Amino acid sequence: MPVGTAFHERTFQLCESLNYREWSGYYAVSSYEPHHEHEYNAIRNAAALIDISPLFKYRVSGKDATRLVDRIITRDMRKVSVGQVIYTPWCDEHGKVIDDGTVSRLEENTYRWTAADPSLRWFTQNATGMDVSVEDISESVAALALQGPTSGRLLKSLVKNADIENLKYFRVTAALIAGVRVEISRTGYTGDLGYEIWVSAEQAVAVWDALMAAGRAFDIHPAGMLALDVSRIEAGLLLIDVDFNSSKKALIDEQKYSPFELGLGRLVHLNKNRFIGQAALTAEQKLGSAREIVGLEIDWPEVERLYENVGLPPAVSPVASRVAVPVFKDGTQVGKATSSTWSPTLKKMIALGTVKREFTRPGTQLQFEITVEAKRHRVRARVVKTPFFNPKRKIATPVI
Numbered sequence: 001m002p003v004g005t006a007f008h009e010r011t012f013q014l015c016e017s018l019n020y021r022e023w024s025g026y027y028a029v030s031s032y033e034p035h036h037e038h039e040y041n042a043i044r045n046a047a048a049l050i051d052i053s054p055l056f057k058y059r060v061s062g063k064d065a066t067r068l069v070d071r072i073i074t075r076d077m078r079k080v081s082v083g084q085v086i087y088t089p090w091c092d093e094h095g096k097v098i099d100d101g102t103v104s105r106l107e108e109n110t111y112r113w114t115a116a117d118p119s120l121r122w123f124t125q126n127a128t129g130m131d132v133s134v135e136d137i138s139e140s141v142a143a144l145a146l147q148g149p150t151s152g153r154l155l156k157s158l159v160k161n162a163d164i165e166n167l168k169y170f171r172v173t174a175a176l177i178a179g180v181r182v183e184i185s186r187t188g189y190t191g192d193l194g195y196e197i198w199v200s201a202e203q204a205v206a207v208w209d210a211l212m213a214a215g216r217a218f219d220i221h222p223a224g225m226l227a228l229d230v231s232r233i234e235a236g237l238l239l240i241d242v243d244f245n246s247s248k249k250a251l252i253d254e255q256k257y258s259p260f261e262l263g264l265g266r267l268v269h270l271n272k273n274r275f276i277g278q279a280a281l282t283a284e285q286k287l288g289s290a291r292e293i294v295g296l297e298i299d300w301p302e303v304e305r306l307y308e309n310v311g312l313p314p315a316v317s318p319v320a321s322r323v324a325v326p327v328f329k330d331g332t333q334v335g336k337a338t339s340s341t342w343s344p345t346l347k348k349m350i351a352l353g354t355v356k357r358e359f360t361r362p363g364t365q366l367q368f369e370i371t372v373e374a375k376r377h378r379v380r381a382r383v384v385k386t387p388f389f390n391p392k393r394k395i396a397t398p399v400i
Contacts, residue, residue, distance in 0.1 A: 002027045005053035006142035006204035010212075014222050021225060023054040024138075029224035035318070036230075037344075039223035043147050043190050043231050044345050046219035047154050049211055050145040050228060052189075052196065053204075055101075057138045058113040058123060064130035065109040072126055073103065074259055074281070076272035080105050085170045085185050088267055089259045095280030096247035096256040098122065099240065100264075104172045104185060112137075112183075112198065116240045117248070126276065142204035146211065147194030147231075150218040152398030155184065155195060158214045167195075169395040178210035189228060191235020193393045229320040233341045233352060236295055236386025238262060242322045243293060243338045243352055260289040261354070263386070292360045295388055296327070296337060298349035298368050299380035306372045306379070316342045316349060327353050328367040328378055334359050337368060337381075343388065350388050351381070359383065 002022045004012070011029055019030040029051070032039060042048035060069060070077040073088040080086055082105050089100040101114040113119075123134045146155065155164045162175035162184065172185035180203045188194030199207050212220060232239065240246060244262055245255040258281065259268050270282050304314040320341035327335040335355030342349050351368065359366060360383060368381035 005051055006201035007051045007053065007144070007208050010205060010208050011051055011222060015224075019224070023225070024056065026054040028054060029222070031224045031226045032222050036224060036226040037318070039221055039227035040230055040344060042219065042221035042223055043192060043227055045149060046221070047146060047148040047150045047215055048190075048221055048223035048227070049208070049215065050147065050223050051143075052145050053142040053201075055138070055143060056115040056118055056136075057141050057143070057198075058115070058120065059135045059137050060111040060113055060123070060132065061107075061109060061135075062130075062132040063109060064127075064132040065111060068123070068127050068130055068132050068134075069103060069111055069113070070273055071275055072123065074264075074268045074275065074277070076269040077103075077105075078272070082106070082108060083171055083173065085172050085187055087170075087187075089262065089264055091259065091277030091281070092247045093276055093280070094247070094256075095258050095277040095284060096250075097244065097259060097262060098246050098248055100238070100262075102185075102187060104183075106172065106183070112141075117246055122248075140201055142199050142201045144197045144199075144208065144211070145188050145190070145194060146197060147188045147190045147192055147223075149193055149393060150220075151194055154211070154215050154218040154220065157217070158210060159184070166397065178206045180206050182207060189235075189237055190231040191237065191387050191389055191394060192231070192391060193398055226319055229322075229339075230318075230341050230343070233320055233339050233350060234343050234345060234387065234389040236352065236388060238293065238352065239322075239339065243354075257293075258284055258289060260284055261291055261293065263293050289357055291335065291354050291356050293338075293352060293354050294360050295384045295386040296340075296351040296353050296366070296368060296381040297384050297388075298340075298351065298370075299382075300349055302379040303349065303370060306370070306377050310373050312373070318342065325369045327355055327381065328369070329359055329364075334366065345389055348388075352386070355383070 075088045085104045104112040183198040244257040247256045250256045307314040324336045337351040337353035340351035364383040367378040
């Protein structure tokens with residue numbers, strides 16, 4: 001039975017649709033209104049407040065904290081400074097991804113680590129013999145994502161003791177909101193200008209109230225998972241259990257992915273100190289991966305013609321699809337599309353898909369399976385680089 005997050009007493013009052021889903025044992029709002037259009041528009045045009053408390057969160061500290069993190073992740077922690085946040089995968093001994101998440105270096109030997117799946121056992125196993133503490137803070141720390149073009153100005157108006165204006169992309173700072181100590185990182189899962197706010201669960205509601213009150217001037221809206229799903233696909237961001245599977249939960253080898261297959265080869269630092277999966281990843285880099293996740297743009301005029309042929313207006317669900325569909329090349333299946341959506345901002349139908357390596361070059365023409373009136377069809381799809389949507393404001397100094 002799911003339970004409410006630290007913000008549930010506020011989000012429940014606002015959730016007119018009563019449309020919830022389960023996320024890691026918590027109730028998560030799918031959409032506050034019957035349709036998620038306003039919530040999506042807030043992400044792209046104003047400010048959206050998203051409860052991301054169900055993320056698994058860990059605090060790693062002690063003399064060997066850096067050594068432990070460096071042993072597990074594929075990136076080189078020696079290059080990460082205090083106050084910096086990184087996104088990284090971590091792998092098993094075969095070089096297959098267990099999970100991905102962010103690691104924030106809060107102090108020289110203190111880190112906050114987020115994960116989609118429970119990771120305490122894996123972290124603890126690999127900490128054997130080290131002077132390090134790994135604490136599960138998933139329940140004691142609540143989190144909010146404040147995303148959208150006006151999010152920087154909103155925070156600037158509310159936070160007086162931190163330099164929000166000059167907080168760089170993937171950096172974190174301590175601050176006070178409504179007298180409550182928080183940590184604010186310039187991170188998010190929408191591909192837009194945005195921040196994530198980390199706060200003690202006991203004081204979470206006061207921070208929510210302050211953000212919503214100050215946010216009225218910036219057209220703030222609470223946003224749920226449906227709007228977030230559309231925006232994360234536009235940003236080309238992967239979702240575990242949808243676009244790839246954790247190697248710990250995969251039933252067959254086909255469901256396991258390496259960082260190279262996820263398109264994250266840039267985050268694999270093979271020349272750093274020894275880390276889990278390094279030998280397997282070194283071998284894979286030399287041979288090349290057999291497949292890779294790419295972006296796909298679907299030929300919308302072809303979709304329209306399919307509907308016209310049966311006498312119907314063209315239709316596409318406003319809800320992003322997490323149902324895998326085949327992808328073909330000249331009649332032969334060469335992969336699968338795992339996440340697809342209509343992009344309201346780009347006015348395109350887009351998808352993330354796994355395809356064989358020889359078909360991953362941008363511009364490659366493939367076919368995407370689509371069903372109209374219970375009949376399967378194939379329409380053209382072009383391989384493109386991700387992110388599909390990548391506004392300059394995401395990493396630029398926000399206009400405040």
